[in-house]
Amino acid sequence: MSAFEAMTFAPAVDLLPVTRRYAALGDSYAPQVPTTPLPEPRLLHFNTALAQQIGLDAVAGQAAFTAIMAGNLPWPGYAPISSVYAGHQFGSFVPQLGDGRAHLIAELQGRDGARWELQLKGGGQTPWSRFADGRAVLRSSIREYLASEAMHALGIPTTRALSLVGSPQDVVRETIETAAVVCRAAPGFVRFGHFEYFYYQDRHDKLGPLADHVIGEHFPQFAGRADRYQAWLTEVIERTARLMAQWQAVGFCHGVMNTDNFSVLGLTLDYGPYGFMDAFDAHHICNHSDEGGRYAYDRQPQIGHWNCSRLLQATLPLLSEQPEQAVEIANGILEHYPPAYTRAMTGLWTAKLGLRETREEDPELINRFLSILHLGHSDFSRSFRHLSRVRSDTDEPAHGVRDEIADLAAFDAWTGDYRARLRAESSNDAERAARMNAVNPKYVLRNHLVQAAIEQAQGGSYGEIDTLFKLVNRPFEEQPEMERYAEEPPPSAKHIEVSCSS
Numbered sequence: 001m002s003a004f005e006a007m008t009f010a011p012a013v014d015l016l017p018v019t020r021r022y023a024a025l026g027d028s029y030a031p032q033v034p035t036t037p038l039p040e041p042r043l044l045h046f047n048t049a050l051a052q053q054i055g056l057d058a059v060a061g062q063a064a065f066t067a068i069m070a071g072n073l074p075w076p077g078y079a080p081i082s083s084v085y086a087g088h089q090f091g092s093f094v095p096q097l098g099d100g101r102a103h104l105i106a107e108l109q110g111r112d113g114a115r116w117e118l119q120l121k122g123g124g125q126t127p128w129s130r131f132a133d134g135r136a137v138l139r140s141s142i143r144e145y146l147a148s149e150a151m152h153a154l155g156i157p158t159t160r161a162l163s164l165v166g167s168p169q170d171v172v173r174e175t176i177e178t179a180a181v182v183c184r185a186a187p188g189f190v191r192f193g194h195f196e197y198f199y200y201q202d203r204h205d206k207l208g209p210l211a212d213h214v215i216g217e218h219f220p221q222f223a224g225r226a227d228r229y230q231a232w233l234t235e236v237i238e239r240t241a242r243l244m245a246q247w248q249a250v251g252f253c254h255g256v257m258n259t260d261n262f263s264v265l266g267l268t269l270d271y272g273p274y275g276f277m278d279a280f281d282a283h284h285i286c287n288h289s290d291e292g293g294r295y296a297y298d299r300q301p302q303i304g305h306w307n308c309s310r311l312l313q314a315t316l317p318l319l320s321e322q323p324e325q326a327v328e329i330a331n332g333i334l335e336h337y338p339p340a341y342t343r344a345m346t347g348l349w350t351a352k353l354g355l356r357e358t359r360e361e362d363p364e365l366i367n368r369f370l371s372i373l374h375l376g377h378s379d380f381s382r383s384f385r386h387l388s389r390v391r392s393d394t395d396e397p398a399h400g401v402r403d404e405i406a407d408l409a410a411f412d413a414w415t416g417d418y419r420a421r422l423r424a425e426s427s428n429d430a431e432r433a434a435r436m437n438a439v440n441p442k443y444v445l446r447n448h449l450v451q452a453a454i455e456q457a458q459g460g461s462y463g464e465i466d467t468l469f470k471l472v473n474r475p476f477e478e479q480p481e482m483e484r485y486a487e488e489p490p491p492s493a494k495h496i497e498v499s500c501s502s
């Protein structure tokens with residue numbers, strides 16, 4: 001008998017009761033698939049704050065709970081399931097993808113009253129693994145674990161991360177690495193690709209029950225309405241537009257914006273070769289597997305729009321029985337995207353500049369600032385953070401921010417206009433600085449910081465994971481002892497390559 005088979009529940013483990021609501025949709029959406037145990041699982045990090053919120057803090061220290069987080073024991077009362085989906089990957093339709101290494105292990109109502117689903121990533125093969133091993137390596141698991149919480153702390157909708165478990169089990173990628181499992185937590189994990197799967201398979205009768213599940217669980221305000229699909233899709237399209245604006249505002253590049261990585265709840269989902277930009281380059285490509293730059297920084301809003309058009313295509317049968325009318329309704333829904341994006345983006349940029357009002361001339365002001373950063377490869381986060389030091393009541397050169405800038409003549413001219421704009425709304429410098437420091441993060445999860453934590457973990461030490469976890473949980477606060485984590489990467493670490501390999 002192996003170590004995991006021998007392990008049974010300590011009576012003290014008192015987990016929250018589970019419900020089977022997504023699972024109740026049945027096998028054609030998500031068949032039951034057991035997880036595959038990992039040898040010697042070790043809890044490398046645990047998100048205590050999230051566990052408290054959900055109501056799992058009391059069980060966290062117990063060995064049986066670690067076993068559950070590793071996929072070595074099932075959650076009492078819930079048989080794990082893995083869902084099938086499809087998706088447009090780099091623009092081409094792939095008819096069948098699915099949770100190739102993900103298992104939903106519990107659906108529960110948290111102590112916070114919210115609905116939570118817990119999903120293990122890396123828990124072994126499923127019917128949707130397509131010849132791959134069903135595992136995730138420690139490297140990419142650390143990246144996902146930290147990014148989820150970094151984005152959450154920035155106020156950006158995202159799936160969360162509850163735990164990170166490591167195992168000495170070998171996993172073969174370009175080199176031999178070791179396995180890890182992240183437990184992700186979210187209200188739900190339904191993707192655009194779930195709808196695409198049934199649409200392109202011509203199993204249109206499967207679309208309604210899935211949409212009704214999503215609406216019933218996550219958009220109850222629309223449930224029961226005759227126009228509920230239209231209302232829900234409009235909401236998804238608007239949420240996606242706002243999400244893209246939020247990514248742009250912090251210099252976040254997702255890296256793999258395939259429709260199977262887009263959430264129908266408007267959450268950031270599937271952290272692979274993502275990156276928070278250091279030096280600003282409007283055309284920055286963070287994923288080294290993305291040769292054509294399809295998912296470059298400045299294309300993200302457009303790709304978000306295209307992905308929404310794919311979701312609407314896949315849900316046409318829900319909108320009307322008459323194809324022409326369905327297309328007309330879908331086009332009407334899609335029209336919500338550009339204004340929702342522009343409204344959100346304008347609001348975020350003006351907030352980043354510390355403006356209280358929005359005026360006609362503001363887009364020009366922000367675009368000029370961005371182009372100064374772009375042309376001089378200035379650090380994106382540092383430049384915005386330091387902008388709060390520009391004073392409107394004096395023409396003294398702004399300390400700090402000038403150090404980030406290459407073209408000082410252009411910047412000084414811009415600063416003159418910025419000061420005039422601030423005076424035009426009678427801006428108070430101290431108040432403005434406080435507002436700006438609450439939206440321009442001091443600390444973002446820069447690639448070279450995560451890389452250091454990964455390399456340390458690969459050597460058997462996990463302290464840096466915790467250091468970064470705490471750091472990015474307070475991105476807007478000055479943390480004087482952490483000053484070096486706000487610096488741009490050293491030249492040797494500027495070009496860390498991240499790819500789809502995970």
Ligand code: AMP
Pocket residue numbers: 097098099100101102128129130132133134135136256261270272500502
């Ligand atoms: P991703 O690029 O991580 O979004 O993955 C694309 C698809 O490949 C998803 O359906 C994944 O579940 C699947 N996949 C990726 N890596 C693996 C793996 N190691 N084992 C099984 N399936 C995988």
Ligand code: MG
Pocket residue numbers: 260261270
């Ligand atoms: Mg994915």
